[in-house]
Amino acid sequence: MSLTTDLDADLRDSAAAFLLAVADDDFVWGHRLSEWVALGPTMEEDNTLAAMSQDEFGHARLFYEYVADHVGSDLDHLALNRRAEERRNTTLVEADHADFADTVAINYCYDEAERLLLSAVADGNVEELSARAAQARSEEPFHREHADRWLDRLVATDEGRERLTRALSDALPRAADYFAFEDAATAELVDTGVLATAPADLRPEWIEAVSERLVEFPLEDALDAAAGEPALNGRAGEHTDELDAMLDGLHPEGHVGDHPIQDYQRADAR
Amino acid sequence: MADASEGERLTPYEAERGHQDVYEVFVQWQRGKPHEHAETVNASDPDMALTLAKRNIDLRSDPVDIWVAPRRAMRRVSPEDPSLRPSTDRSYRQTAWYAEHRIEVEE
Numbered sequence: 001m002s003l004t005t006d007l008d009a010d011l012r013d014s015a016a017a018f019l020l021a022v023a024d025d026d027f028v029w030g031h032r033l034s035e036w037v038a039l040g041p042t043m044e045e046d047n048t049l050a051a052m053s054q055d056e057f058g059h060a061r062l063f064y065e066y067v068a069d070h071v072g073s074d075l076d077h078l079a080l081n082r083r084a085e086e087r088r089n090t091t092l093v094e095a096d097h098a099d100f101a102d103t104v105a106i107n108y109c110y111d112e113a114e115r116l117l118l119s120a121v122a123d124g125n126v127e128e129l130s131a132r133a134a135q136a137r138s139e140e141p142f143h144r145e146h147a148d149r150w151l152d153r154l155v156a157t158d159e160g161r162e163r164l165t166r167a168l169s170d171a172l173p174r175a176a177d178y179f180a181f182e183d184a185a186t187a188e189l190v191d192t193g194v195l196a197t198a199p200a201d202l203r204p205e206w207i208e209a210v211s212e213r214l215v216e217f218p219l220e221d222a223l224d225a226a227a228g229e230p231a232l233n234g235r236a237g238e239h240t241d242e243l244d245a246m247l248d249g250l251h252p253e254g255h256v257g258d259h260p261i262q263d264y265q266r267a268d269a270r
Numbered sequence: 271m272a273d274a275s276e277g278e279r280l281t282p283y284e285a286e287r288g289h290q291d292v293y294e295v296f297v298q299w300q301r302g303k304p305h306e307h308a309e310t311v312n313a314s315d316p317d318m319a320l321t322l323a324k325r326n327i328d329l330r331s332d333p334v335d336i337w338v339a340p341r342r343a344m345r346r347v348s349p350e351d352p353s354l355r356p357s358t359d360r361s362y363r364q365t366a367w368y369a370e371h372r373i374e375v376e377e
Contacts, residue, residue: 042290044311048325142324149321153314 002127007192014185015129015194016070020078021088021181021235022117023063026136027079029093029110030056031246033103041100049103052143059136066132080250081264084243091234092175094243097167101154105167108147109226112209113178115140116202123196124189155216165217172210173225177233179203203227291340293319297327298335305337316340 007015033053040046064078092110097103118140121133154160179199189195207227214223232238251264290312296305308327313319319338327333347354361367 042312044313044322044326048322051325051329145321146325149318153318156314 007126007194011188011192011194012070014188015126016067017088017185018181018189018195019063019121019129020067022121023060023067023078024087024089025093025110025114026056026060026063028087028089028243028246029106030054030060031250032093032095032097032106036103045100048146052107052146055139055143059139062132062136066128083265084239084247085237087234087239087243088237089234089239089243090175090178091230091232091238091240091243092171092178094234094240094246095170095174096242096245099163099167101160101163101167102170104147104150104154105164105171107143108151108213109168109171109175109210110178111140111143111147112213113175113202113206115144116206117179117199120195120197120199120202125193129194151213165219168214168217168219169222172219172222173231175226176228177230177235177238179206180230180233180235182235290314291319291342293323293338294341294344295319295323295327296337296339297333299331299333301334305335310341311338313338 030053033049033056036046036049037053038046040049060079061075064075068074068078090110090113092106092113095102095106097106115137118133118137122130122137124130124133151164154164179202181199183198183200186195186198186200190198207223210226211223232240247264248266251266253266291314293311293313293316294307295309295311297308298305309323311319311322311326313322316338319340320336323336323338327336
């Protein structure tokens with residue numbers, strides 16, 4: 001099926017709204033990874049996080065491009081100028097973090113979820129979208145490998161285990177909104193085959209995979225929270241102040257010159 | 271290179287805190303060509319070294335294969351090693367020597 005000729009306008013709007021959330025996930029997570037540049041635990045890890053950040057920005061670009069074409073916007077505006085309340089990313093990826101264990105915990109939780117969601121798009125029947133999702137998915141195995149390596153190594157010392165357990169306890173409840181897309185909109189996409197599976201139906205699979213992988217950690221409460229109602233639903237535009245701070249950080253005050261990011265309105269100026 | 275962790279969970283790495291080894295990274299850039307030394311990475315163990323090496327080389331050049339080896343497991347010669355320099359002229363061992371020292375044979 002082709003998006004432009006076979007889908008009606010309402011459905012294209014729903015597809016664009018869905019992909020905007022996927023793109024926001026990648027953009028925000030890519031930015032958080034980039035914050036490690038020059039601060040990584042080792043030079044090798046610094047380079048690796050920067051490379052993963054670039055992967056995420058590349059994936060964000062794939063989906064923002066489609067959305068920009070559809071809504072008549074451009075990449076800079078979609079990626080840089082939208083304020084926190086306009087964003088649809090999961091609150092999992094927006095958290096500020098100074099502990100490397102947070103990065104490992106979020107990377108793992110996010111990657112396990114994104115793999116499922118991208119498969120739902122890649123196995124859908126709209127070629128323009130499934131090809132983009134398959135392309136993004138093909139780079140994810142490395143991110144998973146990176147997460148697995150560190151999950152297995154940070155537990156080598158008591159301190160590492162404690163800090164990783166704390167980081168996972170924080171990350172898991174915030175992942176509760178990952179699959180929490182508006183049911184009516186996604187049902188329409190599933191009925192027409194744009195998505196092979198409804199995001200809500202992928203959630204049990206994610207919970208099972210995460211519970212199995214993290215079985216050695218005392219995370220019962222955090223896993224319950226991850227399976228429950230989200231405290232904040234990023235898919236509905238609910239976000240923490242940390243996202244405002246991150247976006248404001250992209251737009252320093254006193255910015256001079258003609259640049260597309262000038263259209264942004266800082267949170268502290270609103 | 272086969273990944274030792276494939277299909278099975280690694281046991282937690284039991285090294286002293288902060289222990290790192292130096293690993294030499296060799297990359298094969300083209301099928302059929304030799305692996306070339308590309309860089310050095312610090313890592314806790316060989317699997318981590320390979321993971322880090324993968325994102326510390328130029329992926330845009332489409333590498334075919336990567337090897338990592340701990341430097342402490344490698345042996346090298348010193349540039350001053352006398353065994354690298356033959357003590358006598360051995361050019362006669364090469365066929366070119368005979369072309370340069372052609373002996374005219376009279377009939």
